[in-house]
């Protein structure tokens with residue numbers, strides 16, 4: 001296995017070149033999908049960088065910053081898009097009309113300050129770039145080449161150190177550009193973990209998580225990055241903001257809350273003190289089957305209101321169970337609940353046992369051998385739940401899914417997800433109306449297709465449903481087709497009382513719906529903050545504010 005430093009990022013698709021699907025794997029995926037969708041599928045070869053033609057770089061960095069800046073095609077193409085389905089399709093088609101002029105790679109905070117000073121005084125847009133896993137157009141310079149004399153993508157991944165650990169308070173000061181595996185590698189020898197695992201963990205950063213208010217894969221309790229942050233240090237064009245380390249504070253509005261979710265439009269997060277956890281030792285898991293998705297969601301509601309706080313509590317409908325957990329015995333219309341508990345402090349058997357009693361009240365059953373308990377010993381072993389069974393299968397597919405998506409793009413298949421959150425009282429109607437709206441759009445736009453649903457998070461007062469779409473694309477028209485499906489989904493979500501995004505952020509893509517969701521007064525307050533912190537309007541223009 002190559003070391004991380006030697007691995008090369010895929011410039012058009014997900015992750016790393018050495019982990020991309022091979023041509024043989026894509027061919028076999030194409031055959032499987034053709035069977036499922038009842039269409040012909042002819043996989044295309046992966047794109048070649050030498051066939052990409054980029055508009056010329058228009059700017060020269062000053063001598064002091066030149067060593068940090070790159071203008072080669074690979075770096076500019078890689079930083080042109082995030083990694084939504086739409087981004088991957090455009091990368092695959094070698095469509096790069098608005099790449100950044102330069103990609104800057106600051107090595108420390110002073111570099112970040114100098115880069116923002118240069119962009120500010122030159123009238124260049126500066127787009128913070130962490131792992132580039134945005135799925136909402138958060139790192140894309142669409143429309144900016146026309147309005148700014150230069151566009152600089154500020155890649156923060158060289159700011160990747162855990163700088164300090166406070167064992168007593170169990171917290172660490174971590175640089176904003178650290179990718180998930182990079183920061184966990186530095187915490188592991190201390191027996192500690194941030195324990196924040198979004199699906200994009202492999203190529204997303206602490207600063208990106210904070211800037212987008214990301215959600216990890218744990219279903220309840222400590223899973224939002226917002227709850228894990230103790231203080232933040234943010235470089236803005238008009239000064240550095242650093243909040244005080246405190247376990248809690250009632251001193252006025254929270255400075256961290258101003259920057260959490262600001263998506264690079266108010267400042268660049270260079271460091272944060274993060275609350276850590278001991279690495280878990282005891283684990284338990286079970287795959288619970290339900291005859292109906294409604295019964296499963298009632299059981300998850302009861303679980304989320306029970307105070308048991310399972311680490312994993314994903315409800316998957318039958319289609320999701322098949323594709324994402326390889327579980328084929330869920331009846332049509334039924335559901336699988338992937339249930340997991342873990343602790344660094346105590347065995348979790350009693351918690352799992354009580355949870356199974358509770359779900360049984362809603363008709364939940366667990367096949368023989370599907371309840372697993374594990375003790376990894378004092379050192380702790382991994383990052384997730386008891387491996388094996390439905391949870392192990394689900395976890396494997398979860399991590400691999402974005403690579404598979406690249407393969408599906410090569411097969412011309414429309415494959416994308418969208419997500420929301422709503423209170424429990426609204427969920428049944430939201431699920432029905434969103435499914436109906438998307439199925440109608442699929443029938444009209446693609447002549448058919450699949451929409452499936454799972455819960456990513458469960459709260460005492462509501463849930464976060466996550467929808468996946470798989471449909472045959474018309475060669476060349478896939479993006480227009482997806483735009484129609486996405487618009488139908490977004491309208492149905494808002495009409496049913498959901499949010500336009502639970503954890504995928506706003507970016508440029510969700511802006512029209514976000515404006516409708518956001519209180520008008522709050523929008524004006526945000527605009528005033530932007531004027532104060534970024535008077536020249538150079539930081540990630542058009543995003544959030």
Ligand SMILES: Cc1cc2nc3c(=O)[nH]c(=O)nc-3n(C[C@H](O)[C@H](O)[C@H](O)COP(=O)(O)OP(=O)(O)OC[C@H]3O[C@@H](n4cnc5c(N)ncnc54)[C@H](O)[C@@H]3O)c2cc1C
Nearest residue numbers: 130131132133134138198199200205207208214215264269
């Ligand atoms: C396959 C896939 C799975 C995903 N799964 C999840 C998931 O499970 N949970 C989830 O929440 N999201 C998920 N996402 C979305 C995405 O990974 C998150 O939004 C993530 O937090 C982005 O982190 P990043 O470092 O890649 O940021 P980027 O994509 O580089 O940037 C995202 C936004 O944050 C800004 N930004 C980045 N770094 C900084 C910084 N240091 N300071 C200020 N602003 C900054 C950027 O300007 C941009 O607006 C997924 C995306 C993909 C493609």
